[in-house]
Amino acid sequence: MYGMAMDTRERLVESTRALLWERGYVGTSPAAILDRAQVGQGSMYHYFRGKSDLAQAAMERTADEMKRQIAADMSAPGTAFERIRSYLHRERDVLKGCPIGRMTLDPEVYASEPACEPLDDTFQWLCETLRGVLEEGKRDGEFVSSLPSAPVATALAAVVQGGYVLARAAHDPARFDEAVDGALELLAGFVRRSHD
Amino acid sequence: MYGMAMDTRERLVESTRALLWERGYVGTSPAAILDRAQVGQGSMYHYFRGKSDLAQAAMERTADEMKRQIAADMSAPGTAFERIRSYLHRERDVLKGCPIGRMTLDPEVYASEPACEPLDDTFQWLCETLRGVLEEGKRDGEFVSSLPSAPVATALAAVVQGGYVLARAAHDPARFDEAVDGALELLAGFVRRSHD
DNA sequence: GTCTATATCATGATAGAC
């Protein structure tokens, strides 16, 4: 499989993923997709019903890939706190923003039930995963038992999404890191002084 | 002034503000602006040089209004923690998202130096304001002195922006409230047990 | 399967009448 040249359909999906990330749905034209994929117009309408159908396939793949990435970050060895830090501080192309999060702001995506499904699913899954790690930490005596894992998990997911926004406003990835550091400092307040 | 009918220029700016909020810059056409403002095409090009010039005026006004709103939230009576909660839990049209934050994701806005200026300015100002309130709380003995106010201020600003994203993904404003509650619970860990 | 017309409509801006 590896090293195999991408076939036409594949190039269309990858081209669309890149453009949706950069420009969103309303900002991406079929012509730009075809140009980037080096594919003629006919091919797109052969494999897909149109722009929205192609975008759906692209978003579903992006959602799947993001879940894989998060799972990898969070299943690294180490304490619960370290695993969460590992996710929050993973190397990112911060100024490009989140390929999933940015789609939620697109008016046409927001209005489409099937288009929102992978986005909602990804964030539900992320929050649930973070909550699981926090719960593990509580069970292992790493975090104090009063840590409210569900809202804190949601807050952590929000800090990542909001960190992208602050960084883009300033054209400075350091704003993302600062937000994440602030969240980790707050979370560190719930780490037990001494494990038994 | 009050009760005065909006003049043409004013209607154009307000119409643009509403549409930028709903659809972003690339998703908003001059025709839609004119239609909503009930204004003819000629008027727009009389008062403004074009779409981008009008959008600039609209974003600057939105930024100004947001800063006024935040200042009002955060200068309410009460402890530092209460003032921060008052900002975070202010009544919002959560599913519409943040009119400033959403613009940062727009590719054309992001690429334009003057367009980004009011966005960057607003978030800088917000983080600085939050940091000031946290510092006050430390000075008054409300927060423990180890609270790192700058990164925590950035994290709080990020939670708000990210809360909008999570809420829109789920079409459920409760996700915003959950994120904000998580952040407040974390912050509460830094409130001194007993003030002197 | 992939390509090149082609059709239709929207976009963003201009010109010129009133």
Added chain:
DNA sequence: GTCTATCATGATATAGAC
């Protein structure tokens, strides 16, 4: 100042050749 043509361009989809 405001309006209604008008224009060049691009967006989205279809048709039909190869």
